[in-house]
Amino acid sequence: MQVLTALHTDVGIRKQTNQDSLLLKVAQTSVGKVVLAVVCDGMGGLEKGELASATVISAFSKWFDKDLPPLLQNQNWNEIQARWNLLLKEQNQRIGEYGKRLNINLGTTFSGLLIIDEHFFLIGHVGDTRVYKIDSKLELLTEDQTLVNREVQRKNLTPEQAEKDPRRNVLLQCLGASRVVEPQFISGKPTLHTVFMLCSDGFRHMISKEEIYQAFAPEKLMTEQQMKNKAIELVELNKVRNETDNISIILIKVD
Amino acid sequence: MASMNRIIDNKYEILRMIGQGGMSKVYLAMDSRLNKQWAIKEISRINKNGFSEVNLKAALDEADMMKRLDHPALPRIVDIIQEKDVIYVVMDYIEGEPLSKLLENNNAQPQEQVIEWAKQLCNVLDYLHTCNPPIIYRDMKPGNIMLKPDGQLKLIDFGIAREYKENKVGDTVNLGTRGYAAPEQFGSQGQTDARTDIYCLGMTLYHLVTGRSPAEEPYGGVPIRELNPILSSGLEKIILKCTEANPNDRYQSCAELLYDLERYDEVDDTYRQNQKKKLKRFGIVSAAAVFSLVFGAFAQVMNAQKVNNDYEVNLDLGDTATTQEQKINYYEKAIDIKPEKHEAYYALLTTFKDDASFQIEEEQILKKKINRNLAKLVETDHYSDLAYEIGKTYWYYYDYGSENTDDNQLTRIKAAKTWFSDVVEDPENKHFAQAKIYESIATFHEEVNLKVEEASDQGMYKEYWENIEALLDFTIENKNESEIVKLEVYKLITNALENEVRKFASDGIEKEDLLEVFHTVRSLVDELDVSTDKTINLKESITSRFDEVVKAIDTAFIEQ
Structure with missing residues (x-):
């Protein structure tokens, strides 16, 4: 399997700190190419949100280096989801206790994608960062764990009202501030000629699905440089359109 | 900052810190002359990150306003001491436990008890709402309600430089801290009024009676009997009405809410059905006789009811x-x-x-x-x-x-x-x-x-x-x-x-x-x-x- 990747993050036009944290690792292993991509959107006053998101990123980075190789040897893919579940709950606990000790509220979202060549992919998700799949169309894989999304599902709001609702940034769950975390997991076999996109919510408020598809359709992304350029282009478009949040995106193309 | 053993205003000896927020700290202090304990809230212009966030003048005005309040469920403010970059507000030290503590392990509280508390809370909110100008509490939640050893409730963290900031759209926040908040409390243009407090009270009652935080699945949005079928349908209706998304659909005043709380068992389905049966029996006998009278009398009856x-x-x-x-x-x-x-x-x-x-x-x-x-x-x-x-x-x-x-x-x-x-x-x-x-x-x-x-x-x-x-x-x-x-x-x-x-x-x-x-x-x-x-x-x-x-x-x- 061939893998192309790109990532870009921008503090945005308003905020003083970038609380998004990104992780992208690609390894050549005995079972083929292995890719881990994670986006975390931290929250909490000042540097604390950054701390929360970076803590989770560093935990997954360590996991990739230390705990993943033995799992790959056993080819026990289903075990991985249980490990992630544990890891996320542990992170929730740790960040939560840290916050309690300092009497601050901090936390982070989490959207992670693990691809093990053509054998297996796993998505783990908490909060409102997102994972999309782009092949012949743009498809949102993760479900926002937000108050407005819940209201949409309960038919109290239309998707259009949700876009404008002042509560649209209220999360139902996040790592560090939820008593219990119930991550969403999706797994399966990756299809080839597909682009996976992970992004923070800052990336998607100001641009349309159509614009995303036009930029990142698999046939348009032939090199990593192209991918990087397109990513920057859309981030800049967001800024032109007055997005105030931090903006982050990771692209992974598998062929 | 008031350090331990320090004495403020030659009178209040700081014993220990009992609470802390971003820009205020609360200490337990001993009044050396009266030999009495007070809680002292220290509001500092400079917060712990070195940022100036508090308008001391506004805090002082608010403390002055609070000083005039007199209700058994509100802590009294007995002294306000102003220094250069700090205000100390001396108030009742309230012994007891916050209700959030009782709820810690998903412990639902007995329904009768919750209704009794609801009436007390309604009463103090009514007091605040009927002040001139009305005072909106905005932060009713189990963590802000103290249960005193005598069984009475007191609202704490009242007013003054409360850590309540209007949320900027764009800042991601977790529901955990905002689960009790009404829809109109999000965003910057929300208008809050008495009905906002009624929403928060409804969410608080939901949490107390189900043991389930509104920040957890199913996020406070379901009728309480879906979580516990033996609860009263009357109380269920009351809580649903309190927590309507549109303020116009909620109780419009605490007086209205209190009226229903007093009669929550009459709002119960079983009671209603009995009443309906009675009405039916009566109806069959008298329908013919009353028919001609009904039209004129109806309006009169409705009015009398009101x-x-x-x-x-x-x-x-x-x-x-x-x-x-x-x-x-x-x-x-x-x-x-x-x-x-x-x-x-x-x-x-x-x-x-x-x-x-x-x-x-x-x-x-x-x-x-x-x-x-x-x-x-x-x-x-x-x-x-x-x-x-x-x-x-x-x-x-x-x-x-x-x-x-x-x-x-x-x-x-x-x-x-x-x-x-x-x-x-x-x-x-x-x-x-x-x-x-x-x-x-x-x-x-x-x-x-x-x-x-x-x-x-x-x-x-x-x-x-x-x-x-x-x-x-x-x-x-x-x-x-x-x-x-x-x-x-x-x-x-x-x-x-x-x-x-x-x-x-x-x-x-x-x-x-x-x-x-x-x-x-x-x-x-x-x-x-x-x-x-x-x-x-x-x-x-x-x-x-x-x-x-x-x-x-x-x-x-x-x-x-």
Whole structure:
């Protein structure tokens, strides 16, 4: 399997700190190419949100280096989801206790994608960062764990009202501030000629699905440089359109 | 920053920190002069990150406003100390536990208990909302409600530089800290009002009664009986109405909410079904007969229902209000709504008597309400019962401010007379006999001085004595009579014996009669346990006359 990747993050036009944290690792292993991509959107006053998101990123980075190789040897893919579940709950606990000790509220979202060549992919998700799949169309894989999304599902709001609702940034769950975390997991076999996109919510408020598809359709992304350029282009478009949040995106193309 | 062992304003020694927020800290402090513990909130211009976020002037204004609030469920502010970059607000230290602590392990609280708490919280919110200008609490949640050891609740973290910041759209936040907040509290343009507090209260009740935080699945959005089917459907409806997304669909005031809380079991489905069944049975029989009347009567009934509700609501608010002033205020409102109903008058009288004294100002209020409606009242059923109660209130409790207590007793008796005269006009009244005696005693006191001047008082005293004996008899019979009433009767008799004994003798009353009554009264006074300052004093003053009474009786009969 061939893998192309790109990532870009921008503090945005308003905020003083970038609380998004990104992780992208690609390894050549005995079972083929292995890719881990994670986006975390931290929250909490000042540097604390950054701390929360970076803590989770560093935990997954360590996991990739230390705990993943033995799992790959056993080819026990289903075990991985249980490990992630544990890891996320542990992170929730740790960040939560840290916050309690300092009497601050901090936390982070989490959207992670693990691809093990053509054998297996796993998505783990908490909060409102997102994972999309782009092949012949743009498809949102993760479900926002937000108050407005819940209201949409309960038919109290239309998707259009949700876009404008002042509560649209209220999360139902996040790592560090939820008593219990119930991550969403999706797994399966990756299809080839597909682009996976992970992004923070800052990336998607100001641009349309159509614009995303036009930029990142698999046939348009032939090199990593192209991918990087397109990513920057859309981030800049967001800024032109007055997005105030931090903006982050990771692209992974598998062929 | 106030460090431990530091002394603020030469008076408050900081013992330890008991709470901390971004820009304020709360300490437990000891007042060295009063030897009393206070909570001191330190509001600093510079927060822990070195940013200036607090407008000290605004905090000071708010503290000043808070200082004027007076409600048992709100901590009192007793002192405000201003330094250069810091304000210290000294307030009640509240012992107890926040309700959030009780909920920590998903412990749902008993429904009856939650309803009792709900009424208390409704009451304090109503107090805040009816302040001028209204005060919106905005942060009702279990963590802000203290359960004191005596079972009463107190709201804490009230006002002043509370960590409540309008949320900027664009900042991601977690529901965990905002689960109780109403939709209009998100975003910058939200208008918050009394209905916002009602929403937060609804979410708080949801959490208390289900043990499930609104920040957890299913996020407070489901009827409580989906989580626990044995809960009351009435309470379920109340909570759903409190937590409607649109403020217009919620209860519009705490008074409305309180009304339903008082009757949550009547809102229950089972109750409603029973009522419906009754209505059906009644309906079949009477449908034909009423049909022609229905159209015209319908509007009338609907209107009456509304007025009725308002009357009941005010009565309820009065019953649950905690200060006398508020109680009186609600009962007055109730009287204004339905001046011909007696309940509010009785409630008003009970409130007046609460402190064992019916003051001049209170009499003014009663007079204003009664006189305006007297013509209507006299026509109502059982008016004489109300008149009897008013008469007794004057007779035993009226305090028109005279230093001389004997003088006071006569004034009270005379003021009461007209009410007893009203009772006497109704021979059916169960207090007819008593009223007649009260009236006669009052008449005696009204007339005796004049008759003495005319020297035509002979014969009056015999009747007076008989009435006094009768009054004593029915006071003894009525064991539930209050200390005050008993003591006032004993005092009346002691006074009569001391001052009028010669007249009694000359009207032919036997010494043995007088002595027998006197001994009865003396032992009754001795036996009576008194519990208040007023009754203790009264008992003492009566006891102090006993020797004089004995002398007076002896002298009166020696002279003969």
